[in-house]
Amino acid sequence: MSPDTLTTRTRVLIVDDHAVVRRGIRAYLEVLGDIEVVGEAVNGQDALDKLGAASAHCELPDVVLIDLVMPKMDGVAATAHITSRYPGVRVVVLTSFGEMERVHAALGKGASGYLLKDAEASEVVAAVRAAVNGEVFLDPVVARQLAQEVVLPPTGLNSLTSRERDVLILVAEGRSNQEIADELVISERTARTHVSNVLRKLQLTSRTQAALVAVRQGLVRS
Incomplete structure (x- = not known):
């Protein structure tokens, strides 16, 4: 085969x-x-x-x-x-x-x-x-x-917990939910929930937009 x-x-x-x-x-x-x-x-x-x-x-x-x-x-x-x-x-x-x-x-x-x-x-x-x-x-x-053109809600990154901020950085690095789970030693389901919470709090609709926010805020290098 x-x-x-x-x-x-x-x-x-x-x-x-x-x-x-x-x-x-x-x-x-x-x-x-x-x-x-x-x-x-x-x-x-x-x-x-x-x-x-x-x-x-x-x-x-x-x-x-x-x-x-x-x-x-x-x-x-x-x-x-x-x-x-x-x-x-x-x-x-x-x-x-x-x-x-x-x-x-x-x-x-x-x-x-x-x-x-x-x-x-x-x-x-x-x-x-x-x-x-x-x-x-x-x-x-x-x-x-x-x-430079991404507009954050008034609360912005301040609305995120420290764990959610870590998740945002990993999303911007292109990590999958499973890779985020492995990095943070949590379940894949929990990682998926964190990603959803980040998008909701930042009023974003996609992981791509979340990654752009991380770039703009200097959390990761573009």
């Missing part, structure tokens, strides 16, 4: 209106044993059509890598539809520096992470793996700019 049959591959759909970008991403993902590119789409509507067909056959991808600026339906609108219709599918945004408003909008619609379109192959792979594991991947350059 080959190693591939023993490992569940992460299924990825690539969405970009530029064929050269799609082919480039496919080329360096397909050489990996744990990632499988299951399709390509040229815009948001095309992506939804393909996801609909895949869903009908119970073959949804685990991660959608999606450009923000595309004709017919952009990445922000598509992200909103994907996260609403298929909550188990993670969305990672491909962006160009200067598209901060769209990145904010995509994160608000449920995107799990983002990276610049000129990212190294290793960064794209890291973003895909982080997303499928429920972790956060932040492109450092984009994170620094976005962090």
Whole structure:
């Protein structure tokens, strides 16, 4: 039995209106044993059509890598539809520096992470793996700019307990709930509860936004 049959591959759909970008991403993902590119789409509507067909056959991808600026339906609108219709599918945004408003909008619609379109192959792979594991991947350059725009409620970090602050830092470092549990010697369920409490107290909707808060407040390096 080959190693591939023993490992569940992460299924990825690539969405970009530029064929050269799609082919480039496919080329360096397909050489990996744990990632499988299951399709390509040229815009948001095309992506939804393909996801609909895949869903009908119970073959949804685990991660959608999606450009923000595309004709017919952009990445922000598509992200909103994907996260609403298929909550188990993670969305990672491909962006160009200067598209901060769209990145904010995509994160608000449920995107799990983002990276610049000129990212190294290793960064794209890291973003895909982080997303499928429920972790956060932040492109450092984009994170620094976005962090300046995150607005905290009046109480801010003062509303967190010392343990919750520790959890916030670990979330910003990209740790999964299980890794947080191992680090703090608590159960995974307790770690999950702490993460939920952090998001609620800071009035945030995602781990990615929590990580940006940690960057802005200087709790971690971006």
